[in-house]
Amino acid sequence: MSKNSEHHDTYIIPPNFIEGSTLFGGMFKIRNVIEAGVLAAAVGVPVFSLDLSLTVRIIILCLTALPLALFALMGIAGEPLSSYIIAFFKWLKNRRVVGKTEPKEERKKPKPKKEKQPAPENESMLSEIAGVIRKQSAKKKHTEEPRAAETPKQKKPHRRSKADSPFLNPVAEYLPIEKIANGIIYTKDHRYIKLIEVVPINFLLRSAREQRSIIYSFISYLxxxxxKIQFKVLTKRADLNKHTEIVHREMEAETDPNCRVLQEDYLKLINQIGSREATTRRFFVAFEYEQVGRRSSNEEADAIASLQTAARTAANYLKQCGNEVLTPENEDEFTVDVLYNILCRQESSDIPLPQRVQDVVSSYIAAGKDTDAIPCTEFFAPQTLDFTHAKYICVDGQYRSYLLIPSYGYKSQVAAGWLSLLVNAGDGIDIDLFLTRQPKERMVNKLGQQLRINRSKIREASDTNSDFDDLDGAIRSGYFLKEGLSNNEDFYYMNILITMTADNAEDLEWRECEMRKLLISQDLNIVSCSFREEQGFLSSLPLTNLEKHLYERSKRNVLTSGAASCYPFTAYELSDDNGILLGVNKYNNSLVIVDIFNSAAYKNANIAIMGTSGAGKTFTLQLMALRMRRKGTQVFIIAPLKGHEFLRACRNTGGEFIQISPASKNCINVMEIRKTDRSVDELLDGAPIEKSELAAKIQQLHIFFSLLIPDITHEERQLLDEALIKTYNAKGITHDNDTLKDPDNPDRYREMPILGDLYDILLIAPETKRLANILNRLVHGSASTFNQRTNVNLDNKYTVLDISELSGDLLTAGMFVALDYVWDKAKQNRTVEKTIFIDECWALIGGSANRLAANFVLEIAKIIRGYGGSAVFATQDLNDFFALDDGKYGKGIINNCKTKIVLNLEDEEAQRVQSILHLSEAEVMEITHFERGNGLISTNNNNITVEFRCSDLEKSLITTDRRELQELVEQKKR
Known part of the structure; x- marks a missing residue:
């Protein structure tokens, strides 16, 4: 790519064009100066009235009034002293514990982790959730007066007694949510909120052109x-329960003891990674119904229709960005589940929502209350909210604090997707981005007025004052905003709220310090919400309602382009519950669990693995093979080079190791027509179409002989075809498939000819004597093991075919024999998952390879999906891989592999891969600097940098590193 195409755009976040007035050359705000004067006068006047000497009074003033005045001038964390004191007294007044209280000693102890109940197999529980919510919503709808008649000035009803209250949990009554119906959140302050979930993309590893296109599409949506719109990013420990449940079911079905050991080891690895570093993120968008004019009797219906339309519009526009908006089957249940995950972070990981609903209903029955009138907040409210601490709150024993990026805390120039710095910060860090669009006409008038004021001020300011720089910046910002508004951009106020979560106060403080360091390193600033943690808690709910003081303290003016630069959906995760673990995403610590057979997510299950020698290609291939075998997937590995590297893993998993070489006793009769089980095809398609199996076999044999005899002429090919038919006829086999059956045993095929039978017929005619002489090597020569009947089988679920002892023309011929045998087996049952691993694929499709063999490999890549299978092609010599026919076969295989894994490559090879996979310069740079064990996975138009992970047991089975092998030898000796 050219340098221009890789130039990343920068976006402007201008300073606020309206700032509070300042004094003393811009050093202090007027409010701080007034407060300092009041404090100095309040302390100084009584001091001067004391009957003391002037010197003593001055000393007293220096010790009392002066420090107080300086303290007031500086404020606390950028906040005026009076505001901070008011917040302190409000906190003192409102500090309390909402919900069930426990003794402090008990509260400090970690709660025992509840055993997760398995989710119900049927949909009865899900329908129960929806039914309870519907009943509650319907009852409120009939009992309440129309919302249009309500006003905030209505008299508050008298307090009900605890027995009359429909709430069992005080926290459920405290939450500002009235009900959930039609997928809409009804708030207690009479607002309507719609919530949608967005699937992210891997934005950071896109090229500059792609990033620019995504930002432009996001601008169109904004x-x-x-x-009023709120983007919420929820980060928590990855929920691996579904994945581990699937592994447990696979263990129950496994009969091989060696594989059971492998499965137990895999479970330990999953739990180990999951408990320490695996995180997952969910992205939500909340928007509020815009009330136009006075309230009407049809306000609720209008709100529902408007918000549903807004949700569909968001889905259509975000699709242009590459994002998918998830469509839940039941919107009410989805909304409750989201709030449950936000408010009950730990409990939602241990207890699924259906089980929580059961618990709530059971508690209402035990209390003798009507289960038809359960408020929806009961299903997602935590048990306790502790607001007694100044710097954090406790939610069910879990600690949370809230941070803001203040108005002055932003960089003026940012890159696209810069918010990913916070999105990918780590576990327990949630981000809320608020955008509030302002009326354009009003902002244009306000900008013009403020520009005139600032211009008049700057004339009076000296250019040596810091106030001059602030005024100059405000003027520049005003002109920038004014120009943007005239160019069809909109004006927004942006706020960012950060939620920090930890299991104890010490960890929470450590995370806050690390977050400050991270943001300072990026020229950003944050402030805490001390004494306003409760307001932070309520603002973090997806209700588009940032508390007024927090809003004023953190608002920053931006235009549409600046707001779009905050594009938050940047933490793409590749995690399928029914897949195999490959490793950990290096950018956001999410687990990379891939189910390549999931046709809903992947067009095909093929994988291409590319890497230079020593990059870990064979290790990665074997790691995938072991984990597929663990799942019960049929695995075939064809190893043309260094076959001994596959032996250890094969034997220790109860696999079948087949060595094809002149010195081996194993043999695959290349001329055998194999009986295949077509029962599944008959059940699916009915009676099969009659096709000559002899004709199909002879077609495959022509490929074999063209590999063995590269210079075979067209005439010799015709004579060979005639000799093959005679050879099979001599055994009673013709183009009639019924002749294949053994007369003595109709369930089996006849005895098949071997190469020696063909050799005898070729030797008769002078025209085919050259072919016979060449074939003599496989019949009576050093490779006479090819002249035997098949004495191996492929019934084992982990089969390795080692042809590394073959060399020269025998290598490609032997590789074809093995691949042809495996291919026949793979085509038997379309409903069974199977994977063919072809290591060193360049040997079959490289520059010196035969076109017929290359076509055969390419055919496998194209059509194996139709047989329910997957082909994994691994290669290290990319130049040779793309050499034959100008890369026709190499590119064809790459194009038919939905998933590509790129390990470390040399510069020249990386440039070739860049043009094929359309990688960015940053990705190419990463590829050339990858350490062993790291790679780039490219799938579904997303690229992920992965650190591959294996257990000690897996490493001992598949490592090829000399030092690690030496350690294994010493360990076995001990």
Whole structure:
């Protein structure tokens, strides 16, 4: 790519064009100066009235009034002293514990982890959730007066007694949510909120052109989005329960003891990674119904229709960005589940929502209350909210604190997707981005007025004052905003709230310090919400309602392009519950669990692995093979080079190791027509179409002989065809498939000819004597093991075919024999998952390879999906891989592999891969600097940098590193 195409755009986040007035050359805000003067006067006047000497009074003033005045001038964490004191007294007044209280000693102890109940197999529990919510919503709808008649000035009803209250949990009554119906959140302050979930993309590893296109599409959405919108990123420990449940079911079905050991070891690895570093992220968008004019009797219906339309619009526009908006089957249940995950972070990981619903219903029955009137907040409210601490709150024993990026805390120039710095910060860090679009006409007038004021001020300011720089920046910002508004951009106020979560106060403080360091390193700033943690908690709910003081303290003016640069959906995760673990995403610590057979997510299950020698290609291939075998997938490995590297893993998993070489006793009769089980095809398609199996076999044999005899002429090929038919006829086999059956045993095929039978017929005619002489090597010569009947089988689920002892023309011929045998087996049952691993694929499709063999390999890549299978092609010599026919076969295989794994490559090879996979310069740079064990996975138009992970047992089975092998030898000796 050219340098221009890789130039990344920068976006402007201008300073606020309206700032509070300052004094003393811009050093202090007027409010701080007034407060300092009041404090100095309040302390100084009584001191001067004391009957003391002037010197003593001055000393007293220096010790009392002066420090107080300086303290007031500086403020606390950028906040005026009076504001901080007011917040302190409000906190003192409101500090309390909402919900069930426990003794402090008990509260400090970690709660025992509840055993997760398995989710119900049927949909009865899900329908129960929806039914309970519907009943509750319907009852409220009939009992309440129309919302249009309500006003905030209505008299508060008298307090009900605890027995009359429909709430069992005080926290459920405290939450500002009235009900959930039609997928809409009804708030207690009479607002309507819609919540959607967005699937992210791997934005950071896109090229500059792709990033620019995504930002432009996001700009288009922001221009027509609701006025108030909130983007919420929820980060928590990855929930691996579904994956481990699947592994447990696979263990129950496994009969091989060696593989059971492998499965137990895999479970330990999953739990180990999951408990320490595996995180997952969910992305939500909340928007509020825009009330136009006075309230009407049809306000609720209008709100529902408007928000549903807004949700569909968001889905359509975000699709242009590459994002998918998830469509839940039941929107009410989805909304409850999201709130449950946000409010009950730990409990939602241990207890699924259906089980929580059962528990709530059981508690209502035990209390003798009507289960038809359960408020929806009961299903997602935590048991306790502790607001007694100044710097954090406790939610069910879990500690949370809230941080803001203040108005002055942003960089003026940012890159696209810069918010990913916070999105990918780590476990327990949630991000809330609020955007509020302002009326354009009003902002244009306000900008013009403030520009005139600032210009008049700057004339009076000296250019040596810091106030001059602030005024100059405000003027520049005003002109930038004014120009942007005239160019069809909109004006927004942006706020960012950060939620920190930890299991104890010490960890919480450590995370806050690390977050400050991270942001300072990126020229960003944050402030805490001390004494306003409760307001931070309520603002973090997906209700588009940032508390007024927090809003004023953190708002920053941006245009549409600046707001779009905050594009938050940047933490792509590749995690399928029914897949195999490959490793950990290096950018966001999410687990990479891939189910290549999931046709809903992948067009095909093929994989291409590319890497230079020593990059870990064979290790990665074997790691995938072992984990597929663990799942019960049929695995075939064809190893043309260094076959001994596969022996250890094969034997220790109860696999079948087949060595094809002149010195081996194993043999695959290349001329055998194999009986295949077509029962599944008959059940699916009915009676099969009659095709000559002899004709199909002879077609495959022509490929074999063209590999063995590269200079075979067209005439010799015709004579060979005639000799093959005679050879089979001599055994009673013709183009009639019924002749294949053994007369003595109709369930089996006849005895098949071997190469020696063909050799005898070729030797008769002078025209085919050259072919016979060449074939003599496989019949009576050093490779006479090819002249035997098949004495191996492929019934084992982990089969390795080692042809590394073959060399020269025998290598490609032997590789074809093995591949042809495996291919016949793979085509038997379309409903069974199977994978063919072809190591060193360049040997079959490289520059010196035969076109017929290359076509055969390419055919496997194209059609194996139709047989329910997967082909994994591994190669290290990319130049040779793309050499034959100008890369026709290499490119064909790459194009038919939905998933590509790129390990470390040399510069020249990386440049070739860049053009084929359309990688960015940053990705190419990463590829050339990958250490062993790291790689780039490219799938579904997303690229992920992965650190491959294996257990000690797996490493001992598949490592090829000399030092690690030496350690294994010493360990076995001991």
């Amino acid at each position: 221009k027509i989005s609701p006025v």
